[in-house]
Amino acid sequence: MKRRFGYRTVVWAAFAAVALMSLAAGAGAVxxxxxxxxxDDCEPTSFNxxxxxxxxIGNGHTTFAEFIEELEETQDVHKWRNVPLNSHLNVGRPTEIENRGGEVHTFTKVAEFGGGFIPDLNGISxxxxxxxxCLNFGAIVFIPAGATEEGPTAGSPDLPVGISKFQCCIHPWMRTTIEVAEPGGGAPASPTQGKSSAHAHH
Ligand SMILES: [Cu+2]
Structure with a gap:
């Protein structure tokens, strides 16, 4: 009994030490x-x-009619938006995508901004x-209202050094541009510098 207790104590002490070390590593890292x-600001009764x-779902105040009216007037509905619009990240920085609205949205990486998969909203916007x-349905990640998803880490293939564009495939005016800086802490290389150094290798 005594031996067993001792063994457990050692196991727990080791476990605690590992937990502490990873906490410390996390605090000192990126x-x-x-x-x-x-x-968004969808008003449930009219939208549903x-x-x-x-x-x-939720408690938004913009009725469906007001939503369409604003979209017709400005090709944008201001309360349906991504925050921030633009961002600079260093390599290694993890990201998180949070849907604070009442509707489903997507945060889909695109080569160039364009329409989504809802023809009516594409037309009006x-x-x-x-x-x-946005037509590659198998790959689109839908983020439900209130949900938080792990996003790509800066510098990974899904968010490489340079400029990446993300948009909602339902509301195509919801857009974010992320620039990942070259590792090394310096200012991001300008596109011209990148091109000339790539050219020098030929
Ligand atoms: Cu959306």
Whole structure:
């Protein structure tokens, strides 16, 4: 009994030491997750009457009619937006994508901004041609209202050094541009510098 107790104590002490070390490593390493938030202001009764039950949850105040009206006037609905719009990250920085709205959104990487997969919203918002990535349904990640998803880490293949563009494939005016700086702490290399050094290797 006594021996067993001793063994357990050793195991727990080792476990605690490892936990402490990883805490310390975490604290000394890169900054915390960079959060990208997607917002909307859908008013549930009017949105669900048009789009079906559950399309909008929460307590937004913009009715479906007001949403369409603003979109027609400005090709944008201001409360349906990503924050921040633009961001600079260092290699190694993890990201997190948070849906703070009442509707489903996507945070889809595209080569160039374009329309989403809802033809009506594409038309009214002036994005008639869908971004091809938004038609690749197998790969689109839908982020439900209130959900937080792990995003790509800066410098990984999904968020490489340079400029990456992300948009909602439902509301194509919801867009974010992320620039990942060259590792090494210096200022991001300008596109011209990148090109000339690549050229020098030929
Ligand atoms: Cu959206």
């Amino acid at each position: 900054q915390g997750d960079k959060k990208f938030r997607m917002y 009457a048009v789009l079906g039950d559950g399309a909008c 002036g994005n008639p041609v869908p971004a091809p990535e």
